[in-house]
Amino acid sequence: MDEYTPEALVNRQEPIPVFSTPKPRQQSGSPASLHSRSSSQSKSSLQDRLFAKLLQQVIPHDDEDETDSSGDKAFSTSPKRPAFSLPTMTNNFRRFNARIGVVFLFQNRVERLLSWKKPTHTLSLLFVYSFICLDPHLLLVLPVVVLLLFIMVPAFVARHPPPPTTSTSSTTPYYSYDGPALAPARTIRPAPETSKDFFRNMRDLQNCMADFSDIHDATIAVFAPLTNFSNEKLSSTIFLGCTIATVVLFISAHLLPLRLVLLAGGNAAILSSHPTIRQFFQDIVHDVGVGTPELGSPVSEDVPGVSVPATPSAAMSAMESLADISVDSDPEEREVEIFEVQHRAPGTSESGWENFIFSPLPYDPLSPSRIAGDRPRGCRFFEDVRPPYGWAWKSKKWELDLDCREWVVERMITGVGFEIPGVTAEGNAITDEVGGWVWDLPPSPLSREDDEEITTLAYGDLQPEVPTPQSKGGSISKNTDKEKPSARDWEEAAPASYGIGEWRRRRWVRVVQRMSLPPPEVVTYSTLGHG
Structure with a gap:
C-alpha cells in the first residue's frame, strides 16, 4: 500500500484510521474487500450481481407516471439518470471518496486558521475581513487574489523548483524564475484505492457524517419545541416577537450601520476563540459565581452575569414577564x-x-x-x-x-x-x-296539456294566450268558457290547487x-x- 500520493489533495494531519473487524474472515461486502479492487474493473462480481437481483425484488419499481408534490414527473424516471443499483452505488462511492479529499483539506485548514494554531495567519484573516467589511467592493477582488496566490503561484513554483542543496552548503533555497521549466506541471488526481490517502478520506467522510447527524439532531432538539407550537404560548410569543422585528427591520433596516455591525461581530467571534481570551472569560465567570448552576436551576453559563434559560420550559417562564399572550381562543x-x-x-x-x-x-x-x-x-x-x-x-x-x-x-x-x-x-x-x-x-289530476300550461304560467316564462272565438279551422275554441288561472306565485298556488x-x-x-x-x-x- 502506498504511503501517500503526491498529486492528491488529502487531509494528512490526523493518523491513519485503524479498522476493527469482529470476525477474522472478511465478508465480500466489507470496506477492505470493496476497495481492494481496481477502479479499472468494468465487470461486477457474481456476488454483486446476485445482491443487485435481490434488491430489485425487494425495492419497488418506479412507475412511469409517478409525479411529485408539484405535479411534475419525478426525477428518478428520467432516462438520463440511472436507477438504483448496488454495483453503481459502489463504483460511485469509490470515485467520490477518491476525490473528496480537497474538501476535507479545506475544512482542516479553516479549523487550524480559526483555532489560532498560527497567530500570524489568523491575524491576517482578521485584517482581510476588516478591510472587506469597511469596503465591500473588495469582495470583487478577493476571488482573483485567491486564484493568483493560492492556485497559480504554487503551480508556477512547482514548475520552477530551486536547485537541490548539497550537504556542505547551508544556504536557503534559491528560486530561479529565468529559463525553461525544470519540473512537470502539477495535476490534481484522485487518490488511488490502494493508498493510505483513500482510507484517510474514508475516515474524514465517516466523521463528517457523524458531525452532520449530531448537528442536525441538536438543531431539531433546540428549535423544534420553540417553533412547532407544542407549547402554544411559547411559540406564540416567538411568533409575535418575530413579526414585530420584521416590521421594524422592514422600516429601519436601511438605517443600520451594517459595515460596523459585521466588522464588530466578525472580529469578536474570531477573537473569542483565542485560548487566552477564552480562559480570561472562564475566570470571570468563575469569579462571578455563575460557573456551576445548582441542582434544579436550569441556567446556562454561556453569558457571564446573565441567567439564560437552558430548557424551553425555563425560557417560557422567563418570557412570561415580557409578554402575556392569551392563546385560549374560543373553539370553532x-x-x-x-x-x-x-x-x-x-x-x-x-x-x-x-x-x-x-x-x-x-x-x-x-x-x-x-x-x-x-x-x-x-x-x-x-x-x-x-x-x-x-x-x-x-x-x-x-x-x-x-x-x-x-x-x-x-x-x-x-x-x-x-x-x-x-x-x-x-x-x-x-x-x-x-x-x-x-x-x-x-301528482296533478289535470291533463298533460293543462299541466304544462299552468307550469308555464307559474314560472312566468310566457304570457297566457288570449282565447279567440274561432279556431284556425273555424271551430270554437275548447277553452272559451274555461277560466284561466291567475299568475300567482307557484308556492302559494300549490297547496290550494294540488x-x-x-x-x-x-x-x-x-x-x-x-x-x-x-x-x-x-x-x-x-x-x-x-x-
Whole structure:
C-alpha cells in the first residue's frame, strides 16, 4: 500500500484510521474487500450481481407516471439518470471518496486558521475581513487574489523548483524564475484505492457524517419545541416577537450601520476563540459565581452575569414577564341540522301525520334515495341524534327553523310546497300547525296539456294566450268558457290547487363546537351546515 500520493489533495494531519473487524474472515461486502479492487474493473462480481437481483425484488419499481408534490414527473424516471443499483452505488462511492479529499483539506485548514494554531495567519484573516467589511467592493477582488496566490503561484513554483542543496552548503533555497521549466506541471488526481490517502478520506467522510447527524439532531432538539407550537404560548410569543422585528427591520433596516455591525461581530467571534481570551472569560465567570448552576436551576453559563434559560420550559417562564399572550381562543362553532320527516298513509285525512324518523337529509321528491325507492335513514327520537365526530353540543336544545323557504331555495328542491310567512293556506290542515313544514305535492289530476300550461304560467316564462272565438279551422275554441288561472306565485298556488302529498319535513338546527380531543368514533346522524 502506498504511503501517500503526491498529486492528491488529502487531509494528512490526523493518523491513519485503524479498522476493527469482529470476525477474522472478511465478508465480500466489507470496506477492505470493496476497495481492494481496481477502479479499472468494468465487470461486477457474481456476488454483486446476485445482491443487485435481490434488491430489485425487494425495492419497488418506479412507475412511469409517478409525479411529485408539484405535479411534475419525478426525477428518478428520467432516462438520463440511472436507477438504483448496488454495483453503481459502489463504483460511485469509490470515485467520490477518491476525490473528496480537497474538501476535507479545506475544512482542516479553516479549523487550524480559526483555532489560532498560527497567530500570524489568523491575524491576517482578521485584517482581510476588516478591510472587506469597511469596503465591500473588495469582495470583487478577493476571488482573483485567491486564484493568483493560492492556485497559480504554487503551480508556477512547482514548475520552477530551486536547485537541490548539497550537504556542505547551508544556504536557503534559491528560486530561479529565468529559463525553461525544470519540473512537470502539477495535476490534481484522485487518490488511488490502494493508498493510505483513500482510507484517510474514508475516515474524514465517516466523521463528517457523524458531525452532520449530531448537528442536525441538536438543531431539531433546540428549535423544534420553540417553533412547532407544542407549547402554544411559547411559540406564540416567538411568533409575535418575530413579526414585530420584521416590521421594524422592514422600516429601519436601511438605517443600520451594517459595515460596523459585521466588522464588530466578525472580529469578536474570531477573537473569542483565542485560548487566552477564552480562559480570561472562564475566570470571570468563575469569579462571578455563575460557573456551576445548582441542582434544579436550569441556567446556562454561556453569558457571564446573565441567567439564560437552558430548557424551553425555563425560557417560557422567563418570557412570561415580557409578554402575556392569551392563546385560549374560543373553539370553532358550526350549525348542524336534522330533518323531522313525517309520513301520511294514502287515503287518510290531511291531519293523519305520523312521526316517521329524524334524518340528516330532507328526503325530497328528487333525492337519490327516494328515486331509488329506499326509505329515509336516521333515528326515531331526538335523544338518539349525536353530534358529528370531533364536535360537542354547545346549545342545550334544538331550535325549529321557521323560515323554510331559505333552505328549500338553497337546495333547489322542486315538487314541494311550503308555508310563506304572512300567508294562510286555506282549505288545508296545516293552518293549526307550529310551522316550518315543507310538504310534497301529489301528482296533478289535470291533463298533460293543462299541466304544462299552468307550469308555464307559474314560472312566468310566457304570457297566457288570449282565447279567440274561432279556431284556425273555424271551430270554437275548447277553452272559451274555461277560466284561466291567475299568475300567482307557484308556492302559494300549490297547496290550494294540488293539496298535500304523503311526506313532509321540517328543519331543526343546533350549535356545536369543536373538541380539543375528539371522542371515540360514534355513529352520527347530523350533518354540518353553513354556520
